[in-house]
Amino acid sequence: MNPAARLSEVSQVFGDFTAVDRLDLDIEAGKLTTLLGPSGCGKTTTLRMLAGYTRPTSGRIEIGGRDATALPPEKRNLGMVFQSYALFPHLSVGENVGYGLKLRKVAGPERRRRVAEALDMVGLGHLGDRKPKALSGGQQQRVALARAIAIQPEILLLDEPLSNLDARLRLQMRSEIRRIQQQTGLTVVLVTHDQEEALEMSDVMVLMRSGKIMQKDTPQEVFERPTDRFVAEFMGYENFFATREHASATVRPENLRLLGHEAALDDGAHGFPAVVTQVAYRGVDLMVRATATDAAGDDVELVAAVRADSGTRLEPGARVTAGIRTADLVPLAG
CATH class of the missing domain: 2.40.50.140 (Nucleic acid-binding proteins)
Known part of the structure; x- marks a missing residue:
């Protein structure tokens, strides 16, 4: 099976700083892949290049077998959930979820159906008329997730989506995101610095350091057989x-x-x-x-x-x- 996305010899250089260094990475279709590592390792920069918000200094990005290196974000058919949720406060929950569909000129009946389906999937079908300020942090996170899912993206990108939640909600949302991914068969790329989060949620873990991949494998393999001292220390050895x-x-x-x-x-x-x-x-x-x-x-x-x-x-x-x-x-x- 062809990968959902492929990064080939991709680098991102900011002045004298190399954030991502000739990275080769295949994102497997239907899997949840985690980009994991300490602050400054290049994981968020990699996600932003995949999303189209940052253009690589060099290298090639393919999505669905097509060259997407120079495509703007709106042409990539990717869903994105940010740390801050980025909900529109003046729109209702349903309008927020349907925003991407409206931009894509999806007809009203189909748009309403997909909004309802996405909200039901995240357990918020009864809150479509509320405004975001009336929701808890965990509920706002679910709205952002529903908005990203509603457009039926080729890949769902999650940038540390649980970092603003308390410990109990983080555990709950880990389980919810994993359930939704397995239920829908979505291809998901999750950025996190939390190894427990990565171990619990991933099909594939990609551990990064200084813009390079140190180890890519299943969670069990990375945990039980780290390749070098950096990986071992990061995994708690x-x-x-x-x-x-x-x-x-x-x-x-x-x-x-x-x-x-x-x-x-x-x-x-x-x-x-x-x-x-x-x-x-x-x-x-x-x-x-x-x-x-x-x-x-x-x-x-x-x-x-x-x-x-x-x-x-x-x-x-x-x-x-x-x-x-x-x-x-x-x-x-x-």
């Missing part, structure tokens, strides 16, 4: 060390076992002596920090999550063995 083969590796805190300092390790397991420096109770588990010397002779700090009811007695100064099962060890490039 905290332990970095050299193995006995002097290769760089990492392990998640919940997979680092702290054993008695003379305990035997499983066959093939990695381990080295360590000294506990800090123990913090977190309810279901203990966060334990320890210092150790890895196989390359370098001093490293380790973090382990140990179940609070495990019966293991750990206190600062205790000598332990940090054990890592081979299956839990994640090798890193570089």
Whole structure:
């Protein structure tokens, strides 16, 4: 299947700053793709180039197999939801949702049908006559989403759409957006800096740094098999060390076992002596920090999550063995 969109050798340069650096990216049709990364990594610039709001300095953008590099936004048939929602305060909810259809000269009966369908999809079918100021932030977010869906876009673009919502509403809207995407089969590109959001919502995660793609894969693959230290740190890994083969590796805190300092390790397991420096109770588990010397002779700090009811007695100064099962060890490039 051809991709819904393709970016080939796309760069965006602002003066001396390269925001996006020769990026190659296929957006898979019918999937929710997340552009993820820290502030300044190029994810929003990439989305704006795809939307047509920013023209790339170089490279080519195709949408539906057609060259769209120089097309203005209104010629791309893309839906866009911004952080600010960008609703018209003087228009009703229904008029806001139908605005894009009116611009496209969709006839009145068909426009009303599609507005009603989009509002029902986001659970606001009963609020079509209200003004945006009468709605909560979460409801305004749903109106913006309905407006973008109503035009039946080739691709729906979401620019950190949940960042202005409180924690409870963010969780609710994650589920709603994912439900709508799966129900409609829409191709969606979501920009976020929140790895939990990306893990929960994505079919494909694209993790960016300094305008480049560091890893593109399924959420499970990125989480369980990060390719390098940057990706691992971004996904919450905290332990970095050299193995006995002097290769760089990492392990998640919940997979680092702290054993008695003379305990035997499983066959093939990695381990080295360590000294506990800090123990913090977190309810279901203990966060334990320890210092150790890895196989390359370098001093490293380790973090382990140990179940609070495990019966293991750990206190600062205790000598332990940090054990890592081979299956839990994640090798890193570089």
